[in-house]
Amino acid sequence: MLAVACRxxxxxxxxxxxxxxxxxxxxxxxxxxxxxLRALIATWHRKHDPGEFPEARLEVLVNALxxxxxxxxxxxxxxxxxxxxxxxxxxxxDKSVLVFDAFLRIDPDEELIIxxxxxxxxxxxxxxxxxxxxxxxFFGRAESxxxxxRLEGWNPEDANCRPGNLAVNPATxxxxxxxxxxxxxxxxxxxxxxxxxxGDLRLEKLAKQKRLSVLATLPERLIDALRLETGDIxxxxxxxxxxxxxxxxxxPQGALGVRRRRVPEWHRTSxxxxxxxxxxxxxxxxxxxxxxxxxxxxxxxxxxxxxxxGESDIPAQLSGHGLPPDNRHAHAFFLPEGNDKGRIDxxxxxxxxxxxxxxxxxxxxxxxLRGQDGSQWQVALESVGGREDERHWQAIQSAIPALGHAAVxxxxxxxxxxxxxxxxxGYVEQIRRECRERGLPIPTQVDxxxxxxxxxxxxxxxxxxxxxxxxxxxxxxxxxGAFVRLTFPQPIxxxxxxxxxxxxxxxxxxxxxxxx
Numbered sequence: 271m272l273a274v275a276c277r278x279x280x281x282x283x284x285x286x287x288x289x290x291x292x293x294x295x296x297x298x299x300x301x302x303x304x305x306x307l308r309a310l311i312a313t314w315h316r317k318h319d320p321g322e323f324p325e326a327r328l329e330v331l332v333n334a335l336x337x338x339x340x341x342x343x344x345x346x347x348x349x350x351x352x353x354x355x356x357x358x359x360x361x362x363x364d365k366s367v368l369v370f371d372a373f374l375r376i377d378p379d380e381e382l383i384i385x386x387x388x389x390x391x392x393x394x395x396x397x398x399x400x401x402x403x404x405x406x407x408f409f410g411r412a413e414s415x416x417x418x419x420r421l422e423g424w425n426p427e428d429a430n431c432r433p434g435n436l437a438v439n440p441a442t443x444x445x446x447x448x449x450x451x452x453x454x455x456x457x458x459x460x461x462x463x464x465x466x467x468x469g470d471l472r473l474e475k476l477a478k479q480k481r482l483s484v485l486a487t488l489p490e491r492l493i494d495a496l497r498l499e500t501g502d503i504x505x506x507x508x509x510x511x512x513x514x515x516x517x518x519x520x521x522p523q524g525a526l527g528v529r530r531r532r533v534p535e536w537h538r539t540s541x542x543x544x545x546x547x548x549x550x551x552x553x554x555x556x557x558x559x560x561x562x563x564x565x566x567x568x569x570x571x572x573x574x575x576x577x578x579x580g581e582s583d584i585p586a587q588l589s590g591h592g593l594p595p596d597n598r599h600a601h602a603f604f605l606p607e608g609n610d611k612g613r614i615d616x617x618x619x620x621x622x623x624x625x626x627x628x629x630x631x632x633x634x635x636x637x638x639l640r641g642q643d644g645s646q647w648q649v650a651l652e653s654v655g656g657r658e659d660e661r662h663w664q665a666i667q668s669a670i671p672a673l674g675h676a677a678v679x680x681x682x683x684x685x686x687x688x689x690x691x692x693x694x695x696g697y698v699e700q701i702r703r704e705c706r707e708r709g710l711p712i713p714t715q716v717d718x719x720x721x722x723x724x725x726x727x728x729x730x731x732x733x734x735x736x737x738x739x740x741x742x743x744x745x746x747x748x749x750x751g752a753f754v755r756l757t758f759p760q761p762i763x764x765x766x767x768x769x770x771x772x773x774x775x776x777x778x779x780x781x782x783x784x785x786x
Contacts, residue, residue: 272396273385273424274403277417283347283374285410288452288511295351295372299526300342300431301409304452304514307332308382308496309409310402317405323398329493330396336492338386339517341429345380349526350574371413374526387426396420431521446520453517458514460492467512487512493544521779541624541656545633546670547617551647554615557608557724558735560683562642564604564774565740567617570639570649585629587621590773599708603773605672605765608682612725616652618672620765621649624656672765676781677758679766681722684732684751686770696753704768715757722753739771746770755782 283391285305287298298305314328350373355366376382391399402419437446455463468488473479487506489495497511503511547567549555555563575584586592590601598622607616619633633651640646655666667673671684687700698716705712721729732751739746748770756779769777 271385271387271424271426272389272391273383273421273426274399275381275383275421276409277381278376278409278414278524279378279417280413280427281376281378281497283376283410283414284371285414286372288743289509292372293368295370297349297372297374297530298520299347299374299449299450300344300382300384300450300451300519302453303335303340303384304454304496305410306479307335308455309406310399311493311496313402313406316362319400323401325493327394327398329491331395331402331674332454332493332496333457334389334391336387336454337459338389339433339451339453339519340384340386341383342431342521343381343383343429343434344431344521344525345376345382347374347376347526348686350375350635353772362483371665374529376415383421383424383429384425385421385429386425423659431519431525433517434520435518437520447523449519449521450516451519452514454496455513455515457492457540460495461490463513464488464495465491484508537571541658542627542630542654543621543624543656543771544670544673545619545625545654546652546664546666547619547633547636548650548652549615549617549639549647550650551645554609554613554647555606555641557606557612557614557646557683558730560608560614560775560778561736561739561771562720563606563614563617563639566639566641567604567606568602568774569637571619571632575629576636578632578635579628585626587625588629588632599773601773602766604775605767605778606775607670607672608724612728616670617649618670618765630654667763671780672778673763675761675763676763678755678782679758679762679764679779680719680755680782681753681777682780683776683778684735684737685754685768686737686746686748688747688749688770690747697754701754701756701768708768709761711758711762713756714759715755717755717757719753719755737771737776739774751776754779 283297283301284301285290285298285301287296288302288304311332314323314325321613352371354369354371354682358365358367400420403420406416406418408414409416409418437448438444439446454460465683468485471484471488474481481505486497486506487498487503489498492513495511498512500511510553571588572584575588579585584591586601588602593601600621602619602621602625605618605620608620609615633654636649636651638646639649642746653666655670667675685697685701687697688704689695691697691700697718701716702712721731724730732753735751737749737751764779764781766779767773767775767777768779772776
């Protein structure tokens, strides 16, 4: 058995499959055996002295690795691409052409393994292979930097990509994804095929120039066929490189899909009270649209929970339905976070009562957040935790301002009083009543602020925020709102959200450590 391990040191692999245009943005994965042998031959030409490493030794190695379809162990890979406008000259005019540069993102510490289970090479052949792999510094395109080494005693049962026509494993029922790879013929098969093809071409009534072009791409030896330039092969009209055959492989389902970062095990063993999601997209929503984003976040999680648990079994900590009247807002708060540019880049989902462990699957399974205007953002679960896990809860607190611990708190979104205002029952009185009913310390000082900073040197007044829920028939006692600074007699821990719409990001406070 022969096995080699390849590590992509730059974390990228660039290679366009045979017969595909570069702008199709496809990537050959796994790398075909044809490509691997061409890389070894190119390394011999660039790095080795024929006097010390004769071509005959190279041909023995190439012939030994030809005609046998290897198996692979594929590391996790993510299909990605960049786009560039390249200048092109057409006649006397210059124009730009959009070019897609596709590649795979691969963990530089992970290895691609290629193995020939039925091959039993001798020491001389192994020495030739070791010498070439030692000097093989890229594989595919030149920026696909690589380090290769030979493995001893690798178990072929660990392979996850094999030749085969069945896309379903009959033993386990696991499905796979078919992919065609180019495998070189054996040297004997190539010699027989080459003689027959040359004879057929001489009998065909082709134009003289065309016949010469095709015959030039049919060398007598397999190693010379592997040396042919791709441009010459295409100009000669070959649909597949001479000396190559297509073999159907089965690779793992979704081998090039995005893989979410696995949530650490400690998250799975603690009571979950807080989950933090990161948003990505252009443009990110404005902090003024906090309540809109929060409503969309709840709707998305409710949809996922309904799909997982069924409509009647959605956890009450998420939905807020079926809880006793005195639950003191123990169900979920959906609290968007703004960055220093005034854009929402995170959303906190917090329930003081704690979510059941099954909700972790719902949190992990939220890929997209869609706005009502058609905009959408990618969502990734960044962290989850619970207050019971003190060490990790402190780490989460340090990363999320809204979970801080302080005596002075300032609104980041407008506070809307939850009861109708009366004489002697305005913002100050309603805040103190709400704190008392929630079991919070009564603030010793409540200051109303005319405006607050929202990032990038920009300030906003309450009326510049969207302050209305979309739920029909909802009574809203306050439509204007106010910014507030609260001073408590002793420090309290967040998150702190008060007033009308507080479960949707309105009345959200953040710690203030100013001495004023």
